Amino acid sequence: MSFMNRLFLSTLFLLITTSAVCFAGTLEGKVSSGDSVVYIDAIPGKTFPAPTQSVVLSQRGLKFVPRILIVQLGTTVEFQNDDSVQHNIFWPSVGGNKKAAHNMGTWARGEKRPYKFESAGVVPLYCNVHQQMSGFIVVSPTPYFVQTDLAGNFKIENVPDGKYTVVAWHEDEKAQSKTVEIAGSGKVEFSFPKSNAR
Amino acid sequence: MFESISVIGQRRRFLLAQLALLVMLSSTSRAIPAFARMYGTSCSTCHLDFPQLNDFGKAFKDAGFKFPENDKSMLQIPPVMLGTPSSKELWPKAIWPGTIPGMPPISFRYTTYFQYTGSSSSKFDALTPPGSLPPFVPATDFETGLFSLFTAGNFGSDIAFWVNNDLSVAGGNANGGLGDAYLRFVDIGRFLKLPKNMLSLRVGQFELDLPFSLVRTIWVSPYDIYIQSNIGVINPLFSQQFVNNRFALAETGKGVEVSGGLHTGGYNYSIAVINQNTGGDVGFSPYVPTALGSNKGGLGVQSNANFKDLYASFNYRFNLERDKASRNAIQAAGPIGPHDHTYLNFGAYYLYGRSEQRLLGEVGGTAAVLTAHEPFYRVGGNMTFNYRCCLQFNALYMFGHDANQLPVDASGALIPLQSLGQTVPAGFVPGRAATFSGGFVDVEWLAFPWMMVLMRYDGVNSSSDRINALITNPSFTGAPFNAAFSSTRNRFTPGVQFLIHANIKAVFEYQFRPSQSVTIAKNPATGLPMAFDPFHTNTVVFGLDFDY
Numbered sequence: 001m002s003f004m005n006r007l008f009l010s011t012l013f014l015l016i017t018t019s020a021v022c023f024a025g026t027l028e029g030k031v032s033s034g035d036s037v038v039y040i041d042a043i044p045g046k047t048f049p050a051p052t053q054s055v056v057l058s059q060r061g062l063k064f065v066p067r068i069l070i071v072q073l074g075t076t077v078e079f080q081n082d083d084s085v086q087h088n089i090f091w092p093s094v095g096g097n098k099k100a101a102h103n104m105g106t107w108a109r110g111e112k113r114p115y116k117f118e119s120a121g122v123v124p125l126y127c128n129v130h131q132q133m134s135g136f137i138v139v140s141p142t143p144y145f146v147q148t149d150l151a152g153n154f155k156i157e158n159v160p161d162g163k164y165t166v167v168a169w170h171e172d173e174k175a176q177s178k179t180v181e182i183a184g185s186g187k188v189e190f191s192f193p194k195s196n197a198r
Numbered sequence: 199m200f201e202s203i204s205v206i207g208q209r210r211r212f213l214l215a216q217l218a219l220l221v222m223l224s225s226t227s228r229a230i231p232a233f234a235r236m237y238g239t240s241c242s243t244c245h246l247d248f249p250q251l252n253d254f255g256k257a258f259k260d261a262g263f264k265f266p267e268n269d270k271s272m273l274q275i276p277p278v279m280l281g282t283p284s285s286k287e288l289w290p291k292a293i294w295p296g297t298i299p300g301m302p303p304i305s306f307r308y309t310t311y312f313q314y315t316g317s318s319s320s321k322f323d324a325l326t327p328p329g330s331l332p333p334f335v336p337a338t339d340f341e342t343g344l345f346s347l348f349t350a351g352n353f354g355s356d357i358a359f360w361v362n363n364d365l366s367v368a369g370g371n372a373n374g375g376l377g378d379a380y381l382r383f384v385d386i387g388r389f390l391k392l393p394k395n396m397l398s399l400r401v402g403q404f405e406l407d408l409p410f411s412l413v414r415t416i417w418v419s420p421y422d423i424y425i426q427s428n429i430g431v432i433n434p435l436f437s438q439q440f441v442n443n444r445f446a447l448a449e450t451g452k453g454v455e456v457s458g459g460l461h462t463g464g465y466n467y468s469i470a471v472i473n474q475n476t477g478g479d480v481g482f483s484p485y486v487p488t489a490l491g492s493n494k495g496g497l498g499v500q501s502n503a504n505f506k507d508l509y510a511s512f513n514y515r516f517n518l519e520r521d522k523a524s525r526n527a528i529q530a531a532g533p534i535g536p537h538d539h540t541y542l543n544f545g546a547y548y549l550y551g552r553s554e555q556r557l558l559g560e561v562g563g564t565a566a567v568l569t570a571h572e573p574f575y576r577v578g579g580n581m582t583f584n585y586r587c588c589l590q591f592n593a594l595y596m597f598g599h600d601a602n603q604l605p606v607d608a609s610g611a612l613i614p615l616q617s618l619g620q621t622v623p624a625g626f627v628p629g630r631a632a633t634f635s636g637g638f639v640d641v642e643w644l645a646f647p648w649m650m651v652l653m654r655y656d657g658v659n660s661s662s663d664r665i666n667a668l669i670t671n672p673s674f675t676g677a678p679f680n681a682a683f684s685s686t687r688n689r690f691t692p693g694v695q696f697l698i699h700a701n702i703k704a705v706f707e708y709q710f711r712p713s714q715s716v717t718i719a720k721n722p723a724t725g726l727p728m729a730f731d732p733f734h735t736n737t738v739v740f741g742l743d744f745d746y
Binding site: 061062083084085086087088090103105106107108127128129130131132 | 237238239240242243254265266267268271272274523527528529531532533534535536700
């Protein structure tokens with residue numbers, strides 16, 4: 001490769017990486033209820049490759065662990081029964097779409113059963129044997145998502161500059177969305193009507 | 199506990215049936231929300247429609263009121279250690295370690311009812327002796343039921359406990375009574391190297407391991423055959439029977455029980471030895487210490503009778519799933535989640551006892567206490583077909599038999615029962631045994647997880663009950679009187695129950711008694727007694743029931 005070609009390629013590489021660093025920002029803010037989920041909604045014209053690594057959601061001590069699991073669209077979740085009793089998992093809808101209801105049936109203790117989530121939205125989880133069990137999977141259409149801390153604070157990093165629809169969800173509230181512009185950084189706050197999660 | 203229904207007129211019988219209904223309406227229960235608190239789980243984990251147990255609940259009970267496996271990891275409230283586990287090695291120089299529940303496992307249950315009784319109950323007014331006011335049965339009646347306390351759990355080392363007490367009955371303050379109260383030593387067969395779950399021991403006061411538990415039933419009204427006592431014929435116009443056995447299978451027994459097997463599949467058996475309890479008189483000597491102590495000092499025990507009843511039951515349950523792993527699991531694996539097994543259960547039971555009746559008589563001219571020993575038995579079979587969670591057919595048959603020892607005077611002549619007290623008895627001769635039979639069939643359909651639809655038929659055949667009811671007008675003359683329509687008492691009971699929450703339910707039952715009674719009067723043309731105007735008194739019961 002000639003010197004000029006190498007110079008050109010190096011410059012081009014420098015420009016690309018610099019632009020990535022210069023144009024990836026941070027979205028931060030606060031939600032009035034802790035343990036909420038914040039994510040950037042689907043970006044028109046942009047798709048993201050599905051994660052190749054699966055995520056485990058366990059049933060342990062008659063509870064879903066973690067109780068709220070956030071995954072990117074296309075993720076395979078492996079449901080694992082870690083209890084000494086039989087469990088079941090079903091959901092009546094995905095993102096409010098009842099046609100996406102599904103029942104995983106029954107599987108042996110210690111075994112995993114996978115399911116790939118190919119629709120975005122909130123998935124409420126239940127066990128039809130232990131009716132006090134409750135959990136959620138939040139399927140985000142983008143890789144930009146986070147669960148707030150108990151005070152409701154959150155930060156999502158490496159978000160490219162641009163204008164986005166940001167969604168905040170809490171299990172006891174109706175989801176809210178706001179348009180946010182990120183230019184290096186962006187801030188947004190959500191206020192839910194109820195002050196407590198429970 | 200349950201008075202003879204044959205020696206009392208039909209009106210009283212009706213009233214007593216209502217009282218029995220109220221007393222038994224909620225019955226004691228195996229539902230104990232303390233378990234829900236200890237494990238942080240809903241009542242529906244163990245109960246279909248409380249207090250009825252699902253397969254997991256049966257396994258929980260079989261295991262000694264704990265999770266069948268990995269119980270420690272499931273407890274949300276850790277137990278209090280009464281010694282470290284490692285101190286087992288120090289025994290006998292240390293007390294064997296145990297545990298107590300981390301919080302007092304106490305639950306309460308309360309029931310309240312509204313009852314409507316058919317207007318034909320007023321037809322029993324004809325039985326009232328002249329000059330007396332007939333008893334008044336209100337057509338509508340709000341009634342409080344039972345307020346009961348339950349405590350149960352496990353003390354470690356596979357020692358389970360249960361105590362329940364009715365704190366209040368029908369709003370009458372503390373006039374309830376102790377229900378079940380026992381310790382159960384689970385799987386003591388392990389010390390004898392027996393197969394797992396083959397031998398357990400229960401000591402105390404408890405409902406017998408009946409084919410269908412009355413304390414754990416979801417029915418508002420008791421099974422008629424379970425509360426049937428055996429009172430022989432006392433009507434002087436018929437061959438009399440000196441049988442006065444007030445024992446009913448529904449009563450709790452005081453004694454010991456060995457049992458084995460599991461109620462979730464395969465065999466299970468129980469053999470119990472309990473105090474005789476036929477309602478006879480209990481004599482006390484001031485010189486014998488009693489359980490409550492006496493001024494003679496010491497503590498002892500008292501029995502209602504020297505004879506101990508023996509009860510035995512055996513059941514075999516066939517789980518019908520094709521997959522062996524699913525068939526042998528506590529609950530079957532289904533495509534939409536685990537559920538109760540589809541199964542067939544067959545069983546048989548037998549109870550042997552000996553009733554005693556004592557009379558003051560004479561032997562060889564010397565005053566003596568004469569004792570009539572009257573062995574009795576109750577025998578029967580049962581069957582259940584269950585389809586998954588939601589549909590169950592049950593059937594039970596019982597035959598009861600009491601030996602009959604008739605009092606005779608010194609010449610060997612039978613003494614009419616109504617003359618006892620005027621004629622001195624000198625002994626007994628065997629007479630015709632007193633028998634009864636009957637049973638029930640029912641179907642229970644869990645239409646929704648919160649709605650159970652029920653239908654039951656009860657039938658009890660007792661000729662002595664019918665004959666004794668004719669005693670109100672033995673000469674068949676005079677004013678018309680009521681009598682039982684036949685020796686078989688039939689009852690159809692449809693019902694429905696709604697779970698408002700997992701621990702609150704609304705119940706409804708309609709008890710329909712076809713051709714329950716008939717009026718007997720003199721036919722003016724023939725002068726003979728004739729039966730006409732069959733009628734029945736039906737009852738509707740609404741109730742609310744909650745545990746916490």
